[in-house]
Amino acid sequence: MIVHVAFTPGEELSAPLGIVVDVLRATSTIVQALDAGYRRVLCCAEVEEARELAGREGDAVLAGERRAVRIPGFDLGNSPREVAGPPAAGTLVLTTTNGTRLLVAAEARCERVLVGSLLNLRALVEAARVDPGGEVAILCAGVGGEAVLDDVYCAGRIAEALGGEPADSATVAIRLARSFAGPEEGLGAGRSARNLRAAGLEEDIAWCARESILPTVPRPSGRVGRAVEVTGR
DSSP states (O other): OEEEEESSGGGOOOOSEEEEEOTTTHHHHHHHHHHHTOSEEEEESSHHHHHHHHHHHSSEEEEEEETTEEOTTOSBOSOTTTTSSOOSSSEEEEEOSSHHHHHHHHHHHOSEEEEEOSTTHHHHHHHHTTSTTSEEEEEEOOBTTBOOHHHHHHHHHHHHHHOSEEOHHHHHHHHHHHTSSSHHHHHHTSHHHHHHHHTTOTHHHHHHTOOSOOOOOOEEEEEETTEEEEEOO
């Protein structure tokens, strides 16, 4: 297995298997929502698309953020803490600044896509090793087109756990991850964490830093309009 890391969406790296990472917070929220009992998450790139889709679906919770803040009129923000309880509907419609956009793009260019976080690290690695001879691209959402420490830290933890043959990009991520004392320090050191603290959402950092506590490995299962349907199958 050869493991690559794309630090920003602009790299448009492709491989038979893509692992999408937006650890603070979109991919952590998707993992948490499906583990909590949502039947599916519909991931949308744009706000109006999410509103229209939630309206058409009927039995749906509308969640999302722009610049870390809940979108006006939405039921929830983009917080794994908010989706951890019993779901109010079968479907979560989600749109975020970076993560859901990357997921939509990855689904179009990779044969198989998994949703990665620290929450499901162990289960994610087991699912990715189904084809040990293939290539894996760990795709980081970043912020505003730039790399962020939290995503690169998470990518490094995934790359190291996968083993195989790391490309130079994966080696960079692994070495960066090793430079931190632990997950909360790794996630808390960068721009995404600063944005969450400024928005009063610092509790999400510690929540997303918990490692290998959930068995759910989300993956796309189709499209609903332009949205990518993600399930925990």
